[in-house]
Amino acid sequence: MTNHAVQPDSAVLLHFDLKLADGQLADSTRRENKPALFRLGDGSLSAELEQALLGLREGDQKNFSLAPESAFGPSNPDLIQFYSRRNFIETGVPDVGTIMLFTGIKGSEMPGLISDVAEDSITVDFNHPLAGKVVWFDIEVLAIDPQLEATDEHTAG
Incomplete structure (x- = not known):
């Protein structure tokens, strides 16, 4: 030692x-x-x-x-994205709190947290869960x- x-x-x-x-x-x-x-x-x-x-x-x-x-x-507001419910036809509408993998621009996968499910949009937060x-x-x-x-x-x- x-x-x-x-x-x-x-x-x-x-x-x-x-x-x-x-x-x-x-x-x-x-x-x-x-x-x-x-x-x-x-x-x-x-x-x-x-x-x-x-x-x-x-x-x-x-x-x-x-x-x-x-x-x-810090939590970056640019990493919060809004999707149409149509984007989730194959997977089904996720519950708030679900972490899903999304394919990025260059084909890399990044986890996103479903932070809100509204009538016509789904909010996904790509910030690190401990950001902010x-x-x-x-x-x-x-x-x-x-x-x-x-x-x-x-x-x-």
């Missing part, structure tokens, strides 16, 4: 619980006991999240919150710069 601290270019293996302000659990690596591996400085984490990890050591636990801009971003929300992290550092085998599948993603 090493005793060095998390640096700006460290790889960090950690467990986390991600909660909303009301205490609802949004994501957890502890549920499946599959820790996440993040590399600081690779652009996958926000600067504020990296800042919260800097200086931590193996075994450290930390609770902190991040504003929407530092976590999953303050999120709370409860993290535990398991290892810093762990020596993982190439076959290890416990990476975040």
Whole structure:
């Protein structure tokens, strides 16, 4: 067990619980006991999240919150789309709260949340489900710069 601290270019293996302000659990690596591996400085984490990890050591636990801009971003009104009911003839009209896959312009699939079903239109929100929300992290550092085998599948993603 090493005793060095998390640096700006460290790889960090950690467990986390991600909660909303009301205490609802949004994501957890502890549920499946599959820790996440993040590399600081690779652009996958926000600067504020990296800042919260800097200086931590193996075994450290930390609770902190991040504003929407530092976590999953603000809710973008341009990502809320309106569709005609005719677009859902094949699938049937979905219920509010349903997440469906939609084919994007370049053929890529993106999940959309059905946020409203009206008489003649269906509203789909393509924002990240946690966009616009303050999120709370409860993290535990398991290892810093762990020596993982190439076959290890416990990476975040």
